[in-house]
Amino acid sequence: MTRGKFIAFEGGEGAGKSTQARLLAQALTERGIECVVTREPGGTPGAEAIRTLLLGTEGEGWHPRAEALLFAAARSDHVERLIGPALEAGKWVICDRFVDSSRAYQGGAGGLSDADVLDLHRVGSQGLLPDLTLLVEVRPGVAEARASARDQGSSDRIGGRDAAYHARVAAAFARIAEAEPGRFARIDGNNNSERVFGDVLGALQSRFGAF
Numbered sequence: 561m562t563r564g565k566f567i568a569f570e571g572g573e574g575a576g577k578s579t580q581a582r583l584l585a586q587a588l589t590e591r592g593i594e595c596v597v598t599r600e601p602g603g604t605p606g607a608e609a610i611r612t613l614l615l616g617t618e619g620e621g622w623h624p625r626a627e628a629l630l631f632a633a634a635r636s637d638h639v640e641r642l643i644g645p646a647l648e649a650g651k652w653v654i655c656d657r658f659v660d661s662s663r664a665y666q667g668g669a670g671g672l673s674d675a676d677v678l679d680l681h682r683v684g685s686q687g688l689l690p691d692l693t694l695l696v697e698v699r700p701g702v703a704e705a706r707a708s709a710r711d712q713g714s715s716d717r718i719g720g721r722d723a724a725y726h727a728r729v730a731a732a733f734a735r736i737a738e739a740e741p742g743r744f745a746r747i748d749g750n751n752n753s754e755r756v757f758g759d760v761l762g763a764l765q766s767r768f769g770a771f
């Protein structure tokens with residue numbers, strides 16, 4: 561059994577990752593490729609329970625280090641119980657956010673070092689990395705308009721942080737992608753979803769050839 565491919569979408573709030581993940585799953589299914597679409601934080605019952613702890617707006621919130629540990633714990637359960645077994649079974653896994661979100665949010669924007677975030681990932685998830693990470697980038701105005709239309713004024717604890725935090729997230733994503741050009745493809749998410757999806761398919765073809 562050939563191991564499946566692991567594809568992650570990354571980017572800030574309102575970048576259109578979930579739409580692209582859904583379109584990609586449809587396209588793969590049409591080509592006869594079995595795939596699983598999942599998200600972080602979440603994807604398994606345990607990780608969804610941690611998601612509620614992380615994103616709920618009650619209480620005083622988490623220190624960046626506690627936040628990073630909780631994301632790593634959720635990811636560990638997700639990798640152990642869902643992502644790993646699906647890949648082993650030959651399925652392709654499409655994940656809406658993965659470890660690079662922790663590197664950008666808890667690392668670049670939250671102040672943890674990249675080495676610490678990667679250490680947590682090594683312990684929690686044996687350092688598993690996607691075969692391809694699609695970083696969907698949008699201009700701040702576009703992202704805010706989409707996120708507020710979607711959330712209708714009720715953003716979660718992290719989404720609701722100020723513009724400076726989200727600017728640090730975007731800058732960190734860009735730095736991480738530049739440092740690993742073999743794993744990353746940067747996608748211009750400012751266009752309509754059909755055009756963006758064309759670029760997503762183009763990135764898959766250059767990474768994996770015809771599929």
Ligand code: TYD
Pocket residue numbers: 572573574577599600601615631657658659660661662663665666716718719
């Ligand atoms: P979600 O509603 O899934 O975000 P979006 O639809 O914008 O992708 O909420 C996930 C939030 O958690 C989002 O603000 C990003 C944040 N996050 C981290 O801070 N670190 C992480 O490792 C992950 C996976 C997400």
